[in-house]
Amino acid sequence: MSPAATPLSLKGRALRLLSLREHSRAELAQKLARHVQEGDDLQAVLDWLVARDFLSDQRAAEALVHRKAPRYGSARVQQLMRQQGVPADLIAASMAELQGSELARARDVWQRKFGERPDSPQARAKQMRFMVSRGFSPQLLDRLWRDDEA
Numbered sequence: 001m002s003p004a005a006t007p008l009s010l011k012g013r014a015l016r017l018l019s020l021r022e023h024s025r026a027e028l029a030q031k032l033a034r035h036v037q038e039g040d041d042l043q044a045v046l047d048w049l050v051a052r053d054f055l056s057d058q059r060a061a062e063a064l065v066h067r068k069a070p071r072y073g074s075a076r077v078q079q080l081m082r083q084q085g086v087p088a089d090l091i092a093a094s095m096a097e098l099q100g101s102e103l104a105r106a107r108d109v110w111q112r113k114f115g116e117r118p119d120s121p122q123a124r125a126k127q128m129r130f131m132v133s134r135g136f137s138p139q140l141l142d143r144l145w146r147d148d149e150a
Contacts, residue, residue: 021063
């Protein structure tokens with residue numbers, strides 16, 4: 001068998017995935033689980049990665065917030081963090097940080113997509129649906145449009 005056809009070890013797969021972006025421990029375990037073969041110890045590989053600081057839930061949470069917060073509201077970022085297995089305490093800390101910039105981020109997303117206040121109930125509903133799908137609350141949008149009037 002040629003070296004190119006040799007299957008990657010769990011450690012090799014993990015390092016390859018981590019070279020692309022940060023992963024939480026739970027997310028990486030889920031991705032690697034289907035590649036576990038007899039004699040492999042997935043938890044030992046994950047422990048090895050954590051011990052050498054290749055794998056960090058804290059960095060995974062920070063990277064996700066950095067990538068997603070400019071385009072999404074706190075609710076959507078929180079949902080993505082849960083899906084990726086970020087621990088609850090790190091999610092709570094990240095949400096506390098995002099709350100201060102929620103209105104400014106909503107204004108940026110809204111400005112890029114629409115740029116002007118809705119002039120009809122249908123346009124308002126369309127803008128509301130888009131922004132809510134991005135994780136911004138309807139109350140925040142009302143505040144955004146109210147502030148925009150002033």
